[in-house]
Amino acid sequence: MDKKNVITIRMNGEKTIIFRDDDEDVQSETAATEDNNRDDDAFHWVLAEHEPPEKAEPETNIVDFEERRKEKTALSLPFWDDGNRDRAPKLPPNKRKKKRPTRRTFSWPNLRLPGRMLAIVMSAIIVGTGFGLMLLTLFSTSEMDQASSAAPEIETAGAVQEPTALQPVGSITDDTFTGGIPNLTVHVVQGGAFTTSEKGQETVQTMRSEGYPAILTDHTEPMYLFMGIAPSKANSDELAQVYQSVGRETYTKAYLISSDAGVSEETAEYLYAGTQLVDELVQLGVGVTLSEADVSAGKANSLAGAWNEWKVQLEALDESDAVIAAATSWTAKTGEAVEKLQDEDATGWDLQQRLLESTILYEKLVKELE
Numbered sequence: 001m002d003k004k005n006v007i008t009i010r011m012n013g014e015k016t017i018i019f020r021d022d023d024e025d026v027q028s029e030t031a032a033t034e035d036n037n038r039d040d041d042a043f044h045w046v047l048a049e050h051e052p053p054e055k056a057e058p059e060t061n062i063v064d065f066e067e068r069r070k071e072k073t074a075l076s077l078p079f080w081d082d083g084n085r086d087r088a089p090k091l092p093p094n095k096r097k098k099k100r101p102t103r104r105t106f107s108w109p110n111l112r113l114p115g116r117m118l119a120i121v122m123s124a125i126i127v128g129t130g131f132g133l134m135l136l137t138l139f140s141t142s143e144m145d146q147a148s149s150a151a152p153e154i155e156t157a158g159a160v161q162e163p164t165a166l167q168p169v170g171s172i173t174d175d176t177f178t179g180g181i182p183n184l185t186v187h188v189v190q191g192g193a194f195t196t197s198e199k200g201q202e203t204v205q206t207m208r209s210e211g212y213p214a215i216l217t218d219h220t221e222p223m224y225l226f227m228g229i230a231p232s233k234a235n236s237d238e239l240a241q242v243y244q245s246v247g248r249e250t251y252t253k254a255y256l257i258s259s260d261a262g263v264s265e266e267t268a269e270y271l272y273a274g275t276q277l278v279d280e281l282v283q284l285g286v287g288v289t290l291s292e293a294d295v296s297a298g299k300a301n302s303l304a305g306a307w308n309e310w311k312v313q314l315e316a317l318d319e320s321d322a323v324i325a326a327a328t329s330w331t332a333k334t335g336e337a338v339e340k341l342q343d344e345d346a347t348g349w350d351l352q353q354r355l356l357e358s359t360i361l362y363e364k365l366v367k368e369l370e
Contacts, residue, residue, distance in 0.1 A: 171279055172184060172185050172186050173185070173276065180259075181261060182271055184256070185254060185257075186231070186254070186282065187233050189228030189229075189252055190252070191203070191243070191251075213356055215353070226255075226356050227239075227250065228352055231286065238286075238290055239289070239290070257363045261370045263369055270310070270327070274331065277306055277310060277334060278334060278359070281303070281338070281358075285348065285351040289348025289352055290348070297342075314327055322368050323365070330365050334358045337358060
């Protein structure tokens with residue numbers, strides 16, 4: 001056996017022998033191997049350099065706990081882009097917790113009272129203060145009541161004495177001649193306001209049947225129910241008390257009749273004379289109604305003479321038919337009031353009724369003159 005043609009291979013303890021038949025196959029294989037080596041050399045710049053094998057560290061059974069603790073600590077820290085865990089950014093200023101300033105509390109260093117004792121002291125102070133305020137309010141209220149109860153007696157007595165003496169308590173019209181339409185301001189006792197005349201007239205009839213004056217202003221909206229007339233508010237309040245004593249609800253107010261319309265001198269003189277007469281009748285009427293004072297015969301005759309002179313002025317007026325008709329009605333109704341003063345059987349409420357009607361007729365006359 002030619003040893004050149006024999007190849008011996010040992011693998012896993014077994015020996016294998018391979019025979020080569022001819023040299024040409026060997027040479028071709030050798031040539032192919034050389035070509036491959038040349039190819040590898042041609043592209044040596046592409047392949048990575050062979051690194052030397054790492055030396056295997058000898059295995060040991062000793063555990064380094066310090067090294068593991070450092071690794072665990074490093075892994076628990078946040079990881080930043082720069083790779084540095086120790087220089088992590090802190091919280092922004094607005095997110096930081098501010099230190100609150102310590103508050104100084106006031107305390108009594110030497111005064112130490114139990115909680116129950118302190119509550120008793122505070123309760124005693126509160127009760128004492130409340131009781132004192134209650135007594136102060138009680139005595140103050142009593143003094144005010146005494147003062148208020150005494151005041152009306154003086155005012156009522158004064159109000160009654162004036163009508164009884166039949167002295168004027170205030171003019172309801174112009175004191176001097178102005179050459180125009182005189183103003184007339186009276187204080188009336190109002191018993192209601194109605195939107196329909198039917199309901200208002202029913203109340204008027206009821207009041208008249210009971211002997212009280214009542215008139216409905218059918219030329220106003222709403223229509224008012226007047227039940228008394230006086231020259232001042234004090235007198236109208238006294239009339240209202242009479243109605244309240246019999247269960248009637250009332251309201252007192254001032255009732256003004258005025259106009260800036262121009263009139264002739266004769267008409268202005270007629271209007272001025274009429275308002276002066278009505279003024280005197282209203283003054284007497286409230287006294288007769290509240291105190292049942294008698295009017296002397298001389299006074300009644302004087303008023304009758306003034307009315308007759310006034311009637312002559314009416315006949316001389318040069319106005320339209322509507323104005324003459326309104327003036328005639330006003331003059332006639334005022335004349336009825338003068339007659340009631342001479343009638344012994346007439347009451348103050350009868351005089352109040354004629355004076356209320358005379359006032360409303362004067363207002364209608366002023367509207368005609370406008």
